[in-house]
Amino acid sequence: MKTALITGANKGIGFETAKQLLENGYFVFIGSRNLENGESAVEQLKKAGFENIEAIQLDVTDAASVEKARSEIGNKTDVLDVLINNAGINGGMPQAALEAPVESFQDVLDTNLYGVIRMTQAFIDLLKKSEQPRIVNVSSSGCSLTLHSDPSWMYYSHKAAVYTASKAAMNMYTINLAYELRDTPFKVNAVCPGFVATDFNNHRGTGTVEEGGKRIAKYAMIAQDGPTGKFISEEYNPESGETPW
Template identity: 45%
Template structure:
């Protein structure tokens, strides 16, 4: 069995997920590139390998129970454990922003399938492998728009953003993170949520003011926490005008 740390990143074929996989690979880890689309996943694996990473494409659609089960079995058969799980796969439906009164339930269900239910499905399937690692880390990639404190603060720059679909999915993900953290508080597994900030990716038509690489730094920090690192926090970019990082209020 390899002594290298093994990290799975979902939605790793582009954007913050790809940047996260690359940064973890640069740290000498074996990186499992989770992606729905085989061609895109294999292309990401190839690009990471050309950059020197020990990368392996894993076909993984977080909304498909059979795909999740196959991915978990392959990781178990080939590696026997998992040191880091980054639940990065997500959708925003940014082109279909609607006010609460105009919310499409079909769109709401679609977003929740990936951003919330998919995280639970993948985490539950891989938790036995995470328990086999000496000190595993789970990082759920969330967002400050899921913070009740921020979105209800009239003085915050994000206050004008009014939509249920994406923000509420991240609020739910924050609670999911909190509950896993409580369940695993007496184990060696640390569970945290990452706030990468507004990064330019396909999720927002590349309109963000931060790069995917900057967003990935937040996730990588939480994925490589020491044994005395934080547990059960939403941590990352603070929209304070200073470019600071720290704990983001739930």
């Protein structure tokens, strides 16, 4: 049975992605900053008939928490097949480039970029033991440099200096990570779930968590001939999903 770890999986897209992987026969570790919330998510999934699931206390901004989670998971399995870096914060609004305090950038980067780095570096040894390891960094087409510099793009005026900077930086980390793992079985991609209605955007999104979770899970389970080192948004590009950086 393949194993997966999803950060920030106690609700929203992370929770739905866990459900999608469970339906496909994976054992899923639900990473949750608050363990009670993680255990509540597990209970919901167990009531839905799933058994191969466990909550793990995991705060991606806390190195000690990440290392403890690595130790706990390492005591339960020798191999991790999938890491989904889903945990993220938006930093609140408004986010004007000339007015947002540096502290806001630091807080958001600590989760959206440094958290991804902490998780990847902590769990890479378990992932390397998988025959088909997958890393999915949850991103957003709204953080594309190309699209945000194009006045004809439908969301051109929807600027958020803090959040978009954090995810653009995470996208660059994804490129470098995929490059370093290019001669291995790893598939590493930045994947946008779409503009999904969740707490993250005060439910202003136009898509469903089911759609978003399905898109993330798809790239967590891609075959060996699948893409790596790509920025994927099937909402932006329904045909191939490939999105400009």
